Amino acid sequence: MRLFIVDDHVLFREGLASILGHETDIEIVGLAGSVAEAIDQVGKLKPDVVLMDFGLGDGTGPDATRQILRQLPNTKIIFLTMSEDDESLFDAVRSGAKGYLLKDMRPAKLLSAIRAVYQGESAISRAMTLRLMEELGRTRAIESPSIAPVANLTPRETDVLRELATGDSNQEIADRLFLSENTVKYHVHAILKKLGLKDRIEAAKFAREHGLGK
Helix, strand or coil: CEEEEECCCHHHHHHHHHHHCCCCCCEEEEEECCHHHHHHHHHHHCCCEEEECCEECCEEHHHHHHHHHHHCCCCEEEEEECCCCHHHHHHHHHHCCCEEEECCCCHHHHHHHHHHHHCCCCEECHHHHHHHHHHHCCCCCCCCCCCHHHHCCCHHHHHHHHHHCCCCCHHHHHHHHCCCHHHHHHHHHHHHHHHCCCCHHHHHHHHHHCCCCC
């Protein structure tokens, strides 16, 4: 199995390469620390499996995944990340990844997951699987039918839009929704883009007009 590792922390990716490289059925063909480097090197080296971090300095793992799979659709990509945020999981799955694993797992379980994905299976940490099943089980993407045709917001984006109606800061919203501030920023950007709005003020007004105000 030809394996490529993408992580923006040098010590982590080199340590991981050292651990996995001792396996007789795994060849570490390259390492990268950014989206741009990953796309370039994976395109050249054509690995079988890519271990992908979620947060990278010049973009996100899903950004890299989408571009890699456009060039090499048969490449199997597994996210190995610290991010336990629901939307990170959903974004990774939507990008085409075959696995979503957390970095606190034991090496033996990681190896088992990598081999399973290489053989055509999927691999998602148990806790994240439950969240994914809950998301897939939702019958409606958002609560307000008046917004769905306009933007098809995700449930989490709708939660953030509802909070924007309060006029609170990203950090205050993040604390209430148990998210990171960066995740809230990501959702705000997506909301503005989907709704064609200019800023948070317009988003707050939109939320109140569509019955999402508090």
